[in-house]
Amino acid sequence: xxxxxxxxxxxxxxxxxxxxxxxxxxxxxxxxxxxxxxxxxxxxxxxxxxxxxxxxxxxxxxxxxxxxxxxxxxxxxxxxxxxxxxxxxxxxxxxxxxxx
Amino acid sequence: xxxxxxxxxxxxxxxxxxxxxxxxxxxxxxxxxxxxxxxxxxxxxxxxxxxxxxxxxxxxxxxxxxxxxxxxxxxxxxxxxxxxxxxxxxxxxxxxxxxxxxxxxxxxxxxxxxxxxxxxxxxxxxxxxxxxxxxxxxxxxxxxxxxxxxxxxxxxxxxxxxxxxxxxxxxxxxxxxxxxxxxxxxxxxxxxxxxxxxxxxxxxxxxxxxxxxxxxxxxxxxxxxxxxxxxxxxxxxxxxxxxxxxxxxxxxxxxxxxxxxxxxxxxxxxxxxxxxxxxxxxxxxxxxxxxxxxxxxxxxxxxxxxxxxxxxxxxxxxxxxxxxxxxxxxxxxxxxxxxxxxxxxxxxxxxxxxxxxxxxxxxxxxxxxxxxxxxxxxxxxxxxxxxxxxxxxxxxxxxxxxxxxxxxxxxxxxxxxxxxxxxxxxxxxxxxxxxxxxxxxxxxxxxxxxxxxxxxxxxxxxxxxxxxxxxxxxxxxxxxxxxxxxxxxxxxxxxxxxxxxxxxxxxxxxxxxxxxxxxxxxxxxxxxxxxxxxxxxxxxxxxxxxxxxxxxxxxxxxxxxxxxxxxxxxxxxxxxxxxxxxxxxxxxxxxxxxxxxxxxxxxxxxxxxxxxxxxxxxxxxxxxxxxxxxxxxxxxxxxxxxxxxxxxxxxxxxxxxxxxxxxxxxxxxxxxxxxxxxxxxxxxxxxxxxxxxxxxxxxxxxxxxxxxxxxxxxxxxxxxxxxxxxxxxxxxxxxxxxxxxxxxxxxxxxxxxxxxxxxxxxxxxxxxxxxxxxxxxxxxxxxxxxxxxxxxxxxxxxxxxxxxxxxxxxxxxxxxxxxxxx
Numbered sequence: 001x002x003x004x005x006x007x008x009x010x011x012x013x014x015x016x017x018x019x020x021x022x023x024x025x026x027x028x029x030x031x032x033x034x035x036x037x038x039x040x041x042x043x044x045x046x047x048x049x050x051x052x053x054x055x056x057x058x059x060x061x062x063x064x065x066x067x068x069x070x071x072x073x074x075x076x077x078x079x080x081x082x083x084x085x086x087x088x089x090x091x092x093x094x095x096x097x098x099x100x
Numbered sequence: 101x102x103x104x105x106x107x108x109x110x111x112x113x114x115x116x117x118x119x120x121x122x123x124x125x126x127x128x129x130x131x132x133x134x135x136x137x138x139x140x141x142x143x144x145x146x147x148x149x150x151x152x153x154x155x156x157x158x159x160x161x162x163x164x165x166x167x168x169x170x171x172x173x174x175x176x177x178x179x180x181x182x183x184x185x186x187x188x189x190x191x192x193x194x195x196x197x198x199x200x201x202x203x204x205x206x207x208x209x210x211x212x213x214x215x216x217x218x219x220x221x222x223x224x225x226x227x228x229x230x231x232x233x234x235x236x237x238x239x240x241x242x243x244x245x246x247x248x249x250x251x252x253x254x255x256x257x258x259x260x261x262x263x264x265x266x267x268x269x270x271x272x273x274x275x276x277x278x279x280x281x282x283x284x285x286x287x288x289x290x291x292x293x294x295x296x297x298x299x300x301x302x303x304x305x306x307x308x309x310x311x312x313x314x315x316x317x318x319x320x321x322x323x324x325x326x327x328x329x330x331x332x333x334x335x336x337x338x339x340x341x342x343x344x345x346x347x348x349x350x351x352x353x354x355x356x357x358x359x360x361x362x363x364x365x366x367x368x369x370x371x372x373x374x375x376x377x378x379x380x381x382x383x384x385x386x387x388x389x390x391x392x393x394x395x396x397x398x399x400x401x402x403x404x405x406x407x408x409x410x411x412x413x414x415x416x417x418x419x420x421x422x423x424x425x426x427x428x429x430x431x432x433x434x435x436x437x438x439x440x441x442x443x444x445x446x447x448x449x450x451x452x453x454x455x456x457x458x459x460x461x462x463x464x465x466x467x468x469x470x471x472x473x474x475x476x477x478x479x480x481x482x483x484x485x486x487x488x489x490x491x492x493x494x495x496x497x498x499x500x501x502x503x504x505x506x507x508x509x510x511x512x513x514x515x516x517x518x519x520x521x522x523x524x525x526x527x528x529x530x531x532x533x534x535x536x537x538x539x540x541x542x543x544x545x546x547x548x549x550x551x552x553x554x555x556x557x558x559x560x561x562x563x564x565x566x567x568x569x570x571x572x573x574x575x576x577x578x579x580x581x582x583x584x585x586x587x588x589x590x591x592x593x594x595x596x597x598x599x600x601x602x603x604x605x606x607x608x609x610x611x612x613x614x615x616x617x618x619x620x621x622x623x624x625x626x627x628x629x630x631x632x633x634x635x636x637x638x639x640x641x642x643x644x645x646x647x648x649x650x651x652x653x654x655x656x657x658x659x660x661x662x663x664x665x666x667x668x669x670x671x672x673x674x675x676x677x678x679x680x681x682x683x684x685x686x687x688x689x690x691x692x693x694x695x696x697x698x699x700x701x702x703x704x705x706x707x708x709x710x711x712x713x714x715x716x717x718x719x720x721x722x723x724x725x726x727x728x729x730x731x732x733x734x735x736x737x738x739x740x741x742x743x744x745x746x747x748x749x750x751x752x753x754x755x756x757x758x759x760x761x762x763x764x765x766x767x768x769x770x771x772x773x774x775x776x777x778x779x780x781x782x783x784x785x786x787x788x789x790x791x792x793x794x795x796x797x798x799x800x801x802x803x804x805x806x807x808x809x810x811x812x813x814x815x816x817x818x819x820x821x822x823x824x825x826x827x828x829x830x831x832x833x834x835x836x837x838x839x840x841x842x843x844x845x846x847x848x849x850x851x852x853x854x855x856x857x858x859x860x861x862x863x864x865x866x867x868x869x870x871x872x873x874x875x876x877x878x879x880x881x882x883x884x885x886x887x888x889x890x891x892x893x894x895x896x897x898x899x900x901x902x903x904x905x906x907x908x909x910x911x912x913x914x915x916x917x918x919x920x921x922x
Contacts, residue, residue: 092897099895
């Protein structure tokens with residue numbers, strides 16, 4: 001029987017993987033994917049705690065997160081396409097015109 | 101009749117109203133109405149003066165002090181105990197002056213209506229004349245020295261305005277006229293300094309400026325003289341001072357004669373007190389003259405703070421300052437030089453202001469202050485010397501003048517010298533007598549000369565037109581169209597012609613018969629020929645000075661009398677000579693110019709005053725005939741005028757006729773006339789254009805004439821002594837001190853350089869260094885900080901992400917740490 005701690009540990013590993021991806025990758029698509037990974041790590045933690053305390057609020061939050069993430073991906077991919085149209089590149093290190 | 105004195109207010113207001121009307125509506129009235137307005141004002145004033153004279157005759161010559169309405173209490177400073185009321189004095193002296201001023205003034209107003217015909221500023225002329233009458237009447241009617249000073253300054257202003265009346269004549273003549281006006285003004289300022297100082301001294305010494313207070317008797321001996329016709333010398337008023345004072349309230353009753361006041365007192369009680377002296381009045385309630393006499397009795401010391409002076413010395417000081425004022429207004433040495441130049445004014449002005457009335461103001465003032473002068477022996481001596489010297493000096497200068505009005509001007513100076521000398525020898529009555537007769541014949545002579553000038557101008561105009569073929573013959577000689585305008589044209593045509601130059605005249609006796617006859621009468625009167633007016637008045641002065649020389653107790657008095665006598669005899673001879681020279685050159689012989697050949701007789705409004713004044717010049721002397729000559733005392737009351745004046749002048753006395761002196765003076769005058777006739781007469785003055793005949797006829801005549809013609813170099817001397825140094829000094833002050841030192845040096849060196857230094861100090865180290873440093877430093881600091889800080893904003897999204905993450909970690913750590921520590 002899997003214990004709640006295991007789920008949380010997995011969630012933490014996934015989150016750290018996503019965070020490392022956001023920090024280390026240059027490709028905007030991969031960046032997005034890492035963000036999704038972090039979101040799903042959080043979802044996993046929420047579901048695990050919901051089961052632990054036998055309460056439905058955790059599930060409810062997960063659905064919210066999935067809906068918001070879907071919307072985010074839609075906007076984010078549209079942005080990436082627009083950036084690619086102008087820059088012919090999706091390397092985020094080249095997008096530093098806003099520097100001070 | 102007892103209300104008559106209050107009319108004296110009207111005598112002031114009528115010329116004032118005439119002045120205001122002419123000032124505001126005169127230019128729209130036209131010549132006729134404007135002149136009628138001005139002349140009516142003068143005539144009404146004369147009528148009032150006559151009524152006042154009748155009142156004085158009817159009331160026993162008692163002086164009345166009138167408080168006019170609206171002006172009650174003129175200058176009052178209660179805390180400083182200063183009280184100068186606006187009071188008017190009706191006494192024999194002021195009424196004499198009023199009669200002369202308004203009488204001669206009225207005649208001259210009538211004359212001016214003809215003389216000024218066609219002048220573009222006709223109504224303004226009458227405006228000024230009425231203003232002059234107003235101020236002159238203030239001068240003579242005032243009961244205190246400050247009112248006299250107001251009038252004194254007012255007539256000075258009118259004199260200035262009228263001398264410069266033709267300030268806009270072309271070809272530099274206007275400049276000369278306005279310069280003459282300024283000269284008169286400035287020299288009179290010198291005299292005014294003396295008057296003001298005298299007034300201040302009087303106020304300091306006596307605490308009042310009133311001549312006499314209401315209820316005070318001017319001359320306590322006069323009543324007895326008047327009734328008993330005893331005409332000896334009037335002793336100075338020396339009542340028994342210190343006797344009981346009767347009523348205190350009495351001295352304060354204003355606007356009441358002595359008799360009336362006493363009568364008013366008498367209404368309440370049964371006894372009617374009539375005072376015959378001033379012993380009942382405390383000293384501090386007397387006027388200045390009464391106080392002066394008591395102070396002399398008491399040997400009073402006048403306190404001047406750090407020192408005190410005896411009253412006699414103070415009186416000498418006061419009278420010396422008064423004399424300075426009189427030399428200004430009455431044209432004596434050393435301030436007389438303005439009067440000959442004042443002839444730049446229109447001739448009626450010369451007659452009214454600069455011969456008959458205003459210039460006699462100094463004599464009036466000294467006669468009014470006879471108590472002061474009588475008690476200041478040193479001043480009297482100086483006055484006598486000044487007057488006599490002026491008389492003989494001006495008489496000599498008149499010998500060498502070509503200008504018809506200039507001769508008369510110097511003659512006026514000379515005759516004023518006679519009056520001043522008379523004051524100096526204590527003959528105050530004779531001075532006033534000569535003032536009156538001189539007003540008659542000198543006004544006559546000036547008006548006559550105006551008539552001659554008028555005729556010459558018209559004759560010149562006529563001749564010029566005939567020569568140019570303009571054909572004005574049908575208008576004849578009585579063309580009286582605008583001669584004021586013609587002046588401009590004439591001066592453009594030929595400005596060489598001078599209608600006042602006697603060299604251009606000659607033979608006018610036939611052309612202008614009325615002018616000639618009246619002028620001759622005036623000449624004889626001025627020369628002192630029996631029985632014309634001048635004979636009596638001049639003889640009285642000569643007799644008085646001789647008697648003073650004989651009878652004065654002191655050396656100064658005797659010397660003064662003899663010196664005055666000698667100098668005045670010489671001046672009288674000069675007078676006869678220069679007047680006959682003028683008669684010969686103007687009226688006899690052949691006409692020397694076309695203008696003289698065509699000069700017409702003047703209009704009736706001009707000849708009428710001449711005839712009236714000629715009448716007065718013949719008979720004016722009988723006002724004051726002596727008692728012991730030719731049985732005249734059976735026809736005329738002897739010493740009439742002197743007796744009349746005794747009621748207002750304390751130290752007036754009638755001099756007895758001195759047959760020897762009179763005959764000698766008469767012989768000298770007639771001799772001078774014959775000498776003048778032999779030099780200038782019988783056509784010998786026909787070619788005077790080059791030089792005066794006296795140069796040929798008398799050895800040394802050229803020198804004498806040169807000196808006289810150059811007016812004894814008075815003006816040049818004054819130029820060297822005062823004007824030139826003044827100009828030099830002011831140029832030095834302006835160029836060197838003000839411009840070079842003050843502007844160039846002081847301004848540049850001290851002010852400008854100092855300013856520059858401070859400005860540089862403020863700009864370089866302070867402004868540029870400190871203030872700019874602070875401001876720029878702040879800017880640089882901000883820029884530096886922001887330069888460092890903005891590096892944080894890299895633009896790399898991953899940098900933001902990691903800082904975001906580190907921040908989250910930090911927040912979590914901060915949130916969790918307390919829980920861990922627990």
